[in-house]
Amino acid sequence: MACAHANLCVQPDGLSLMALTPGARVVLGLPRARAALAPEQAVAWHTLRPGSGRLDVTLEADGPTRVVRIHDHKDPESGWIEGLEEEEAAPEAGTRRREWGVRVALAGLSVSLVSRAPPAELVHALLDSVLLDLALKPDHLALALCVTHMQWDNQLLGTPSPVLLYCLPDRSGSTSGGTPLPALHAALELQKAPAKRYNAYFFKHLVVALRPLAIRLEERLILQLWAWAWRGEEESAREQPDEADYETRRMLSELTALHSTRYYFALIKIIPSQIRLSMCTANKLEGSLSALKRRLGLTFIKFEDATVELEPFVRAHVFDTASYLGRQMLAHFKDELKWQAAKILGSVDFLGNPLGFVADVSEGVSGLLLEGNVGALLKNVTHGISNSAAKVTESLGDGLERVVGDEAHEETRRRIRSAAAGAHLAAGFRGLGLGILGGMTSLVKHSYEGATQEGLGGFLAGVGKGLVGTVTKPVIGVLDLAAETASALRDTSRRSDKWVPGRVRGPRCVAGCGGLLPRYCGAQAAGAALLYALNHTDYSEHFLAYRTVRDTPHDIRALLSDSYLRIITCKHAAPQVVMETHLSNLVSCLAVGAAGAHFVELGVRGGGGEAVRRPRVQCDSAELAAWLARHAAVARQLYHEHVHTLLPHQDL
Structure with a gap:
């Protein structure tokens, strides 16, 4: 046995046959030749199994578990994982590790959502410059998706908000490479399951990032999307189960949840960025949509350009079902929207969008102080005042119209406003003329309708309704003229970053001569x-x-x-x-x-x-x-x- 001194080793005293025994005296001396050694002192290294004699032991993360991996230092392919079956761990003879890479580049991708009953195109989404990279290995899959620009259009006929979602201009310029930020960027990496017996999928990361967006919701579209998505479930829910069935279903749900597919994410991150949120309500809904709104108990308020900042949804090392992860994500963003309720309330129309007015004035003052731009100050102040005046007067007119309760008059007002298309002054004067004419004929019209439908009682009710209309309809006409005049002034003073793009294409015809869905033309x-x-x-x-x-x-x-x-x-x-x-x-x-x-x-x-x-x-x-x-x-x-x-x- 060699020691720290050169050419010296530990050896027993004497050269007898049984010198190497427990308790024998040892000395430090010069090494001897192999021929002079006793047989029991000739010790050499021998491997019990074939290999280099060196093993590497590592502790790695494999999905939600920790795995001990043991392999030969000079032959990594001949290793195994502790706890796995031999047929799963050992590679098949003659197989080679291959890696596949796929890149798909599209100039544009168009997706259309069409409802069957009633037949109508609901949403048309255009994704511009789509780049998809896919890397596939035997043990994992990596995917990266990048969309340069996207716009989703509201394809309902007669909608006041024809664009549902679009990207806001990048006011910060561009990225370091000189190209604008992508509208959507997603990265996903899927890891192979450690054993086939696990009903689970393991993801190393899922990251989705969005550019600042403008979302313009519309009441009719929301209700039609709800009816399209939940039609089958609503029909099945009509069969009301007994009270005893609820407990049985709850127990079955808990038992089957143990065997449902689960998903593990080492990191999941959803980054929504800034959202400019708007909501447009409908003056009148069709019979089916009105019944659906009453059944859901929904109440919508009209607001515009509420700047909402949502915190990213970030979770690390989560392992649960898809439904649970979806509920957790939904609860997170619902809580974030509740924190932004003050911004939404400050942008409602019946208050005149005070936050929008403050933002316009502050931007104009900043331009004056930093750049000395007086025109920008006047333009922003004019836009803020006219926008608030248009919203307040329009809300007052709609409120008085509900007091009158004349459906024909309300429908005519709606058609005049929807047909304005930039000619706000002409629409305002038409609304004023309609209000004056309605006030002059209100008493006679409602009295006659009440008498023909319900007799004396209807005549008296019609007289009261006509008197109310005689006073309120001219006032509504004046408010319409003021609202359209303010709208015309608002449009002329609108900033370039406030312009809403038009539809990419018109709504498709969903029913041809044969009643089938034709190709878009x-x-x-x-x-x-x-x-x-x-x-x-x-x-x-x-x-x-x-x-x-x-x-x-x-x-x-x-x-x-x-x-x-x-x-x-x-x-x-x-x-x-x-x-x-x-x-x-x-x-x-x-x-x-x-x-x-x-x-x-x-x-x-x-x-x-x-x-x-x-x-x-x-x-x-x-x-x-x-x-x-x-x-x-x-x-x-x-x-x-x-x-x-x-x-x-x-x-x-």
Whole structure:
């Protein structure tokens, strides 16, 4: 046995055969030759198992557990994990570790959400410049997603808020690389389960980061999304179980939760950044949406541009079911919104958005002090004052309209305001004229309606209602004029970062001539918008087909709905109806040719008698004439089938 001194070792005293025994005397001397050593003193290293003789032992995290990993120092592939079955730990003969990498780059990705009942497109989401990186190994998967820009549009017809979500401009400039921050960035890494017997997925991290966004909610869209998402569950919930079933279901839920799939995250982080939140309420809801709102017990308030700062959702080393993690995330952001209630309350319309006014004035003063920009100060102050005045007067007008309770007057006001489209002053004067006319005719109108419907009692109630309308309707007209004037001033003084983008594309037509969902067509979407512009936004009339049958300079177009066939021309500034016939009066439609021209001959029954007129519509080609004749015949057939169909909700 060698010691610290060179060329010296510990050895027994003497060279006898039994010198190396317990209790024998040892000395320190020079090493001897191997031939001179006794057999029992010749000691050498021998490995019991094949290998280098050196083992590395490490303690690693494998999902929610800690694993002891033992492997040979010079041959790491021949190791094992303590506690695993041999067939799971030992690699198969001839297998090699491979790594796959996939990169997907898309210029844009469009996603559309369509409801079946009622048939309508709800949301259209556009994701611009999508980059997806995927790395796959035998023991883990890594995914990274980056979206440069995104915009979600509210596709409901007649909505006052056509954009649901869009990215705010980056006022800080850009990142260090000179490119703007992405709208969405997500990173996910999935680790292979340590054993097949575990019903779990193990993630090393999940990080989702968002750029500052503007979210503009709308009452009708929220209710329709709720009806679309929970339709099946609401139908199953109609069967009310007994009280005894609740305890049984609770016990079953607790028992099955032990065997449900669980998810482990070493780190989960959701970073929402800043959100500019707005809410738009509806003056009138359809029957089904109104019933749904009453059943849910929801109350919406109207506010605009409430700047909400939400703290990130961060959890480390969580191991639970997906439903529990979802509830935990929802509870976190609900608590964060409660802390932001003061900002939301300070942005409501009936108070005139005082926080928005303070923000406009403070920004204008900052521009004056830092940059000496007097124009920015005047512009911001003007925008703040006009915005507050428009919101307060509009809220007062809506409140007085509810006091009057005249649905026809309220519907006319809504159409005037929805058709303003930038012409606020014209809409204001129309609202003033409607208020004055309504005040002059209110007493006679309500008295007559009450007497014809309920007799003497209705007449007296109508007189009272008419007197109230005589006073309040002109006041409502004055408030409408003031609100639209302030809105026009607000739009002219709006800052560039306050502009709301328009829709990426128009709402799609969800029901074609056959009743099925067709592919999106921009021309058909433009035809649907033209239909509702011609019928004064009567959304009960559904669009079927639209096409230009004669090109410029005549510009003749055919527009088909489920009720009318219209031949229009758009060679002037506004579209004009050349011929309009109800489908119930359409007898025949044939494509004919005469003197080298192509026509569609329409058999139209007169309103009073049985005489049939046969006007002709000239087309540029035989293909266009055949298209118009075919689609007109299909529309007429669909109309008659609908008339003779007994719908389930109709009373027998």
